[in-house]
Amino acid sequence: MIVMVALSYRFLGRRHPKALRREDTNTDQADPFSSPWAVLKDLVREPSRARLLLMAGIFCFAGMWAALRSLTTPYGTEVLGMTRGAAGGIALPGAIAFLICVVPLAYLSHRLGELLVIRYGIALFVADQPAERLQHLYDQGRIRPLANAPVIERKLFERSHTVAMMGVEPIQELLRDGYDVILAGRASDTALFAALPHLNGADPGLTWHMAKTIECGAACAIPPDANGLLATLRDDHFDVTTLADGSRLTPRSVAAHTLYENADPFHIAEPSGTLDTTHATYEAVDERTVRVRGSRCIEADGYTNKLEGAELVGYQTVIVGGVRDKVVIERLPELLPMAKKYFDAKVLDVFGGRVDPDTIDINYRLYGTGTVLAGTEPTPLQPQELGVLITVTAPDQGTAHAISTFVAHASSHLPIPEYDGLVSTLAYPYSPPEMDRGPLYRFALSHVATGVTPTELFRTTTEEL
Numbered sequence: 001m002i003v004m005v006a007l008s009y010r011f012l013g014r015r016h017p018k019a020l021r022r023e024d025t026n027t028d029q030a031d032p033f034s035s036p037w038a039v040l041k042d043l044v045r046e047p048s049r050a051r052l053l054l055m056a057g058i059f060c061f062a063g064m065w066a067a068l069r070s071l072t073t074p075y076g077t078e079v080l081g082m083t084r085g086a087a088g089g090i091a092l093p094g095a096i097a098f099l100i101c102v103v104p105l106a107y108l109s110h111r112l113g114e115l116l117v118i119r120y121g122i123a124l125f126v127a128d129q130p131a132e133r134l135q136h137l138y139d140q141g142r143i144r145p146l147a148n149a150p151v152i153e154r155k156l157f158e159r160s161h162t163v164a165m166m167g168v169e170p171i172q173e174l175l176r177d178g179y180d181v182i183l184a185g186r187a188s189d190t191a192l193f194a195a196l197p198h199l200n201g202a203d204p205g206l207t208w209h210m211a212k213t214i215e216c217g218a219a220c221a222i223p224p225d226a227n228g229l230l231a232t233l234r235d236d237h238f239d240v241t242t243l244a245d246g247s248r249l250t251p252r253s254v255a256a257h258t259l260y261e262n263a264d265p266f267h268i269a270e271p272s273g274t275l276d277t278t279h280a281t282y283e284a285v286d287e288r289t290v291r292v293r294g295s296r297c298i299e300a301d302g303y304t305n306k307l308e309g310a311e312l313v314g315y316q317t318v319i320v321g322g323v324r325d326k327v328v329i330e331r332l333p334e335l336l337p338m339a340k341k342y343f344d345a346k347v348l349d350v351f352g353g354r355v356d357p358d359t360i361d362i363n364y365r366l367y368g369t370g371t372v373l374a375g376t377e378p379t380p381l382q383p384q385e386l387g388v389l390i391t392v393t394a395p396d397q398g399t400a401h402a403i404s405t406f407v408a409h410a411s412s413h414l415p416i417p418e419y420d421g422l423v424s425t426l427a428y429p430y431s432p433p434e435m436d437r438g439p440l441y442r443f444a445l446s447h448v449a450t451g452v453t454p455t456e457l458f459r460t461t462t463e464e465l
Contacts, residue, residue, distance in 0.1 A: 123174045126459040127164055127185030129307070131157040133457075142450045143307065149446040160444045162309035167271030169454030171195040185458075186308070188270055189215040197233050205296035208275040210238040212268060213257055213292070220257040221247040237293040239285060251282030254290045271306070271454065273299045302450060305457050309445030314361075315397040316437040317404040319390040321411070321426035327418050328425045329386055335414045336364050346406055351399075361393040362407060388426055397436055404434040 134157040137143050145152075163186040172195050174182050184192065193211035198204065210231050218225035221242040230241040242249050258265035258277055268275040279294040323329060344357040367387035370377030392407055394400035414425040449457065 122181045122183070122462065123177075123179040124461045125166065125170060125182070125184045125187075126461065127166060127187070127457075129157075129162045129164055129457060134162060134307070137449055140451075142452070143447050144304075144450050146306075146446045146448060150444060152445065152447070156309070156311065156444055160309040160311040162307055162445055164449065164457040165271070165306040165308065166458055167191050167305075167454060168195040168198050169272070170458050170460070172199045173455060174460065175199055190268075190270065190275075193231075202233055203235065204273070205275065206233060206236075206238050206292070208268075208270060208297055209258075209277060209280065209292060209295035210240070212275065213238075213240050213254060216257070216260065218242050218244060218247060219260070220253045221249055222253050223247065237291050239289055239291050241289040248287045249284075249290045251284055251290055254292065255280075255282050271300075271304055273297050303452060303454055304448040304450050305452055307445050307447045307449055309443070310441040311444040313440045313442050314393045314395050315400050316391055316393045316440040317397075317400040318435050318437055319392075319404060319408045319411070319428070319433045320430070320435075321388045321390070321428045321433065322385060323388060323426055324385040325425070326384070328414075328416060329383060331414075331416055331418075332364075332366060332386070332425075333369075335416075339410060339414060342410065343403070343407060346410075347403060350402070350406070355394075355399060359395055360399075360403060361391070362403070363391045363393075364411075365389040365391075393440055397438065401434060401436055405432075408433045 134143070135154055138152075138154055138157070143152075166184060166187045168188075168191045171182055171184065171187070171191060175196060176199070190208060190211035193214055194207045197207045197210075210233055213220060214229045214231050218227050218229050220240075221229070221244065225242070225244045225247050227242075227244040227247075230243055232239040232241075240249065240254060255265075258268065262268050266276065266278045268277070274297070276296050276298050277294075279296070281293050283291045283293075285291050323332070340362055343360075343362055347355055347357045347360055365371050365388070367389065368381065368383035368385065370381055388411075390404075390407060390411060392400050392404040394403060408428070412424055412426045412428065413422055416423055416425065
């Protein structure tokens with residue numbers, strides 16, 4: 001067995017050295033595969049230990065066979081008094097057993113190695129924040145609003161669910177500890193891809209820009225695709241390549257992705273700093289590859305973690321309808337405020353005063369009149385038909401559904417002055433038209449926690465499977 005290992009090393013290490021070296025290995029540095037001890041060290045450090053387990057098993061079986069084989073020596077025939085036929089009859093089954101067990105032994109070693117990795121290699125981040133911790137930060141003035149953030153008060157944290165968005169540092173801490181699988185509760189999308197190269201000393205600006213480019217897979221490809229991208233990060237640039245057949249990348253499509261979920265494509269904030277792409281250049285290497293240079297990272301004055309929180313607003317029932325009548329379309333804007341006053345009185349009447357109309361929200365959205373732009377339509381629209389979305393929100397689902405039944409009925413028979421008698425003003429595609437949506441939430445936080453360490457707000461647990 002020792003002879004086989006030596007011959008394997010001589011053949012692989014001496015005759016095919018390029019097969020064992022990285023392409024970018026510096027010839028001035030020592031070759032990590034120049035010594036059998038380095039190969040053995042790599043074997044022992046392998047997380048799964050699969051090759052080590054396999055070799056141990058082979059040595060055990062080989063040792064057993066060697067012991068049986070020794071019976072055919074003079075020791076077996078002279079000292080033990082065995083005939084060569086009897087000794088060979090014992091050694092032969094051992095040899096056959098050794099040959100038969102090699103394949104299942106290799107499989108079991110591989111599977112056991114996988115189980116070792118899974119059992120000891122998973123870490124879980126918990127990113128949700130206890131109300132007491134947030135109130136403590138609030139009392140110390142360490143919660144700062146971002147642009148256009150809602151005004152908050154201390155009790156908000158008791159009725160909302162809040163998470164903190166982690167950067168690369170918590171992930172890097174676990175990578176240093178040797179974990180192979182890390183589940184992050186809430187992290188910056190780019191941090192997931194930037195953590196490892198950043199840990200290995202890659203340029204911060206290029207690292208963050210590369211991570212931003214590949215965070216959504218091939219979303220920047222033409223056409224956009226759900227597959228991944230291949231990113232190659234070097235000292236002064238990175239290359240990004242689309243992998244899907246029939247897709248391509250252009251400098252414009254790659255640069256445009258910096259606008260995704262960002263108001264400013266040139267300055268993208270992260271917990272530890274800001275990615276500055278002002279002087280970034282984009283160059284087409286080929287139809288499927290774009291090269292990016294010139295990105296830089298501006299370190300923040302203080303570390304921050306973004307806080308994202310949502311609170312329960314109520315329970316909602318929706319009604320979808322449409323109208324084609326031009327007279328009705330023209331009258332709806334003035335009829336709907338009148339209908340809402342009618343509904344307030346109806347709520348008091350139907351529930352006998354047990355439900356306060358002020359706790360009920362009845363909303364109409366008229367699609368086709370500029371609803372998407374919320375009153376900022378640059379030119380007046382002359383719609384031929386409208387889509388009508390009615391939402392009824394109440395403290396509980398039963399109340400919302402009950403109110404929506406008479407809202408739907410009344411909305412389909414609004415009084416139109418130009419018509420005599422009862423007319424149909426809305427048409428519903430479903431019967432009954434009321435559809436319960438369940439609980440309704442709204443974003444209540446768009447703030448950052450200041451004066452924190454990179455790992456302070458995150459709890460880490462390990463799981464054994």
